[in-house]
Amino acid sequence: MAGHIINGNSGTIPRVGDEEEGVGQLVLDLQEKGTNFVLLKKTPQILELQTILKDRTTNHSDFVFNADRLMRLVIEEGLNHLPFTEHTVTTPTGFRYEGIQFNRGNCGVSLCRSGEAMEVSLRQCCRCIRIGKILIGDEQKVLYARLLPDINSRRVLLLYPTIGSGTTVCKAIEVLKEARVPDENIYLVALFISPTGLKNITRKYPYITVVASDITSLYPNHFSTSYFGAV
Amino acid sequence: MVAEKKDAVTASKGDSNRKSVKIEECPTYSHSSGSSVNEMVNQNGGDSEDSVSPRAAGCRTRRRTMSGGRAEHHLLTTKTGKKIYTKGRPPWYDKKGKSLKHPFVIGVCGGSASGKTTVAEKIVERLGIPWVTILSMDSFYKVLTPEEIKEAHESKYNFDEPKAFDFDLLYEILKRLREGKSVDVPVYDFNTHSRDPNSKMMYGADVLIFEGILAFHDERIKNLMDMKVFVDTDGDLRLARRIVRDVTDRGRDIDGIMEQYFTFVKLQPAFDKYIAPCMDYADLIVPRGGENDVAIDMIVQNVMAQLVERGYDRNQNNRDRHDLVRDDLPDCLPENLFILKETPQVKGLVTFVRDRDTSRDNHIFYSDRLMRILIEECMNHMPYKDVEIEMAGGRKTLGKRKDAMICGLPIMRAGECMETALRSIVKDCVIGKILIQTNETTFDPELHYIRLPPHITRYKVIIMDATVTTGSAAMMAIRVLLDHDVKEEDIFVASLLMGQQGAHALAYAFPKVKLITTAMDHQMTENCYLIPGMGNFGDRYYGTGIDQDLDEPFDV
Numbered sequence: 001m002a003g004h005i006i007n008g009n010s011g012t013i014p015r016v017g018d019e020e021e022g023v024g025q026l027v028l029d030l031q032e033k034g035t036n037f038v039l040l041k042k043t044p045q046i047l048e049l050q051t052i053l054k055d056r057t058t059n060h061s062d063f064v065f066n067a068d069r070l071m072r073l074v075i076e077e078g079l080n081h082l083p084f085t086e087h088t089v090t091t092p093t094g095f096r097y098e099g100i101q102f103n104r105g106n107c108g109v110s111l112c113r114s115g116e117a118m119e120v121s122l123r124q125c126c127r128c129i130r131i132g133k134i135l136i137g138d139e140q141k142v143l144y145a146r147l148l149p150d151i152n153s154r155r156v157l158l159l160y161p162t163i164g165s166g167t168t169v170c171k172a173i174e175v176l177k178e179a180r181v182p183d184e185n186i187y188l189v190a191l192f193i194s195p196t197g198l199k200n201i202t203r204k205y206p207y208i209t210v211v212a213s214d215i216t217s218l219y220p221n222h223f224s225t226s227y228f229g230a231v
Numbered sequence: 232m233v234a235e236k237k238d239a240v241t242a243s244k245g246d247s248n249r250k251s252v253k254i255e256e257c258p259t260y261s262h263s264s265g266s267s268v269n270e271m272v273n274q275n276g277g278d279s280e281d282s283v284s285p286r287a288a289g290c291r292t293r294r295r296t297m298s299g300g301r302a303e304h305h306l307l308t309t310k311t312g313k314k315i316y317t318k319g320r321p322p323w324y325d326k327k328g329k330s331l332k333h334p335f336v337i338g339v340c341g342g343s344a345s346g347k348t349t350v351a352e353k354i355v356e357r358l359g360i361p362w363v364t365i366l367s368m369d370s371f372y373k374v375l376t377p378e379e380i381k382e383a384h385e386s387k388y389n390f391d392e393p394k395a396f397d398f399d400l401l402y403e404i405l406k407r408l409r410e411g412k413s414v415d416v417p418v419y420d421f422n423t424h425s426r427d428p429n430s431k432m433m434y435g436a437d438v439l440i441f442e443g444i445l446a447f448h449d450e451r452i453k454n455l456m457d458m459k460v461f462v463d464t465d466g467d468l469r470l471a472r473r474i475v476r477d478v479t480d481r482g483r484d485i486d487g488i489m490e491q492y493f494t495f496v497k498l499q500p501a502f503d504k505y506i507a508p509c510m511d512y513a514d515l516i517v518p519r520g521g522e523n524d525v526a527i528d529m530i531v532q533n534v535m536a537q538l539v540e541r542g543y544d545r546n547q548n549n550r551d552r553h554d555l556v557r558d559d560l561p562d563c564l565p566e567n568l569f570i571l572k573e574t575p576q577v578k579g580l581v582t583f584v585r586d587r588d589t590s591r592d593n594h595i596f597y598s599d600r601l602m603r604i605l606i607e608e609c610m611n612h613m614p615y616k617d618v619e620i621e622m623a624g625g626r627k628t629l630g631k632r633k634d635a636m637i638c639g640l641p642i643m644r645a646g647e648c649m650e651t652a653l654r655s656i657v658k659d660c661v662i663g664k665i666l667i668q669t670n671e672t673t674f675d676p677e678l679h680y681i682r683l684p685p686h687i688t689r690y691k692v693i694i695m696d697a698t699v700t701t702g703s704a705a706m707m708a709i710r711v712l713l714d715h716d717v718k719e720e721d722i723f724v725a726s727l728l729m730g731q732q733g734a735h736a737l738a739y740a741f742p743k744v745k746l747i748t749t750a751m752d753h754q755m756t757e758n759c760y761l762i763p764g765m766g767n768f769g770d771r772y773y774g775t776g777i778d779q780d781l782d783e784p785f786d787v
């Protein structure tokens with residue numbers, strides 16, 4: 001059991017990737033409620049990417065490069081939870097291979113501004129996927145929402161890199177719900193999610209799928225400032 | 232179906248493009264490099280030879296401003312104008328990946344300008360073995376001090392004496408070559424009497440010829456030789472040749488040469504003192520140097536006989552391709568093999584790549600995605616170190632940073648597809664290159680070209696190839712790296728598809744090399760292609776195969 005005292009002056013320095021207090025119980029609770037919470041495997045290369053993104057000395061170029069890498073990995077993982085069908089093909093050498101085929105009917109929705117950074121990674125995996133946008137301003141006011149007309153019949157990948165309190169995400173899901181997207185068709189994809197944020201979101205929407213690389217209260221703030229370079 | 236099958240046979244050999252590049256074409260590019268895997272002597276065949284005048288009857292001269300310059304050593308032009316191209320290097324290791332035999336070392340000794348090089352070249356020519364290395368003692372002249380350079384310019388420095396040579400270095404290099412390892416041979420510049428900063432890379436070979444005026448002088452070096460040949464040429468003829476060589480190639484004047492000759496060669500006769508005694512050690516003395524065809528034929532016959540005795544088979548027609556593959560497969564997969572977790576994405580991507588009906592457009596796109604996942608997985612096998620970082624707001628946390636420099640080594644051509652993926656994951660990676668092709672007659676893999684970064688031992692090296700079928704190409708690449716002193720545990724093999732037999736062969740030979748693949752096929756046909764396989768990946772990715780979809784929008 002790794003030590004992980006995070007609050008204040010205890011002297012122990014937390015380690016990237018260590019499970020914080022209460023998180024284990026939180027995840028168990030979610031499972032019980034039927035929330036599909038997916039955490040990326042804590043492989044050394046993912047821990048390294050998280051380290052680079054958390055490090056304040058990381059320069060802009062490295063931040064973008066490594067954020068793109070990590071976003072690509074969470075998107076790839078997110079796609080793993082979309083439905084597929086069995087599909088047998090013939091190889092060039094004439095043999096049969098029992099493979100699978102991805103189902104159609106997915107789309108992305110990016111939550112402005114930081115969520116837009118993940119559009120690139122999504123497009124790198126799904127070349128012509130349709131992407132809607134939601135912009136939520138101060139005081140949780142929806143300034144802009146442009147969704148697909150048939151979004152209610154699609155599975156929606158909601159993109160937002162760092163989730164703190166989760167209020168903005170809740171607002172965005174509310175917008176999706178207004179467009180009659182069922183809970184189970186919503187896949188929230190994030191780099192970092194705080195335990196509070198996860199708790200808040202899943203309390204309101206227990207049947208969504210959440211994919212993240214890390215659940216931590218030590219998430220890098222100001223992601224979009226670091227990524228886009230503009231405050 | 233006929234065309235397709237042919238295609239498949241090509242694909243099955245573990246790498247890609249042997250159909251499209253004829254072996255004879257290889258020197259076109261290896262010629263420009265200083266490190267083509269095959270080294271043969273002679274730079275001024277043909278034209279430049281005629282410009283040398285007056286010529287001593289029938290003698291060949293070499294340009295001597297640089298010893299073994301970077302541009303030479305790639306093809307041999309015979310006097311009849313026939314070019315012997317260097318061909319790829321066949322395996323020099325057994326199926327366990329261990330070195331098979333040390334090269335047959337022939338020492339050629341003789342007075343200056345006696346025709347040692349001519350003899351060496353004629354031996355190469357008549358042996359007809361593609362993998363021969365000629366090492367000249369000229370490369371091992373010591374670097375001169377300023378005073379000595381002054382002496383040299385005044386023709387007062389004695390180049391024919393043992394102390395002019397760096398025998399220790401020579402011994403080390405010969406020993407390594409004999410072990411089949413790579414060496415950096417110094418390039419000696421006769422103008423500045425120093426070593427060129429760019430040394431030349433050489434490999435061991437089936438036959439290694441070492442020539443020099445004091446070839447038999449050092450006891451240690453002499454003991455490394457399997458055959459010792461002394462070239463005995465008339466002193467007057469040697470002087471005539473030497474004058475021609477020194478005037479035309481080393482820019483000396485006649486007076487200087489004569490002075491040097493009488494001081495060191497005649498009056499204090501280096502020849503009688505150091506070189507002539509070498510004759511006693513020789514197994515064979517060749518009078519009249521390179522003109523003596525009878526003697527050279529005898530040498531060649533003897534070398535061939537000894538090579539055959541050692542198991543060298545120049546035709547190797549009957550050699551079974553399965554030789555390098557284990558037939559008795561263990562029940563469980565090797566421990567150093569890592570197959571990507573078969574997530575829906577991985578499986579779906581593999582389906583696209585395997586499907587013969589996938590359009591080229593999709594094939595490229597989805598295989599690129601798959602390769603990206605593969606290379607990300609490779610990064611998990613690199614060493615990491617703990618670092619303490621400070622986050623915005625001043626909070627401290629412990630994290631991980633990669634503690635390795637990465638070098639990608641794609642096996643041409645299919646492996647090169649992965650370069651993009653590697654670059655988009657490791658910004659500052661170094662990318663080498665290696666060309667291994669299967670000989671159509673012997674079915675042996677042959678090494679044709681290699682480019683590695685300097686200080687390769689500092690890197691973790693990822694050998695990249697689309698498919699590992701029998702593993703013969705990857706095995707050769709690993710063997711080459713080991714010969715460059717890369718540690719086994721620093722080598723990784725990344726591929727999209729591995730055959731079980733190939734993986735076992737590699738794992739058995741090199742248990743510390745990590746094998747990482749996105750998929751594995753357990754069966755193989757008689758012709759060594761995987762079931763169900765994915766065809767010739769390189770041809771599909773680059774579009775050089777027989778294509779099903781001809782209506783590509785950008786296909787002009």
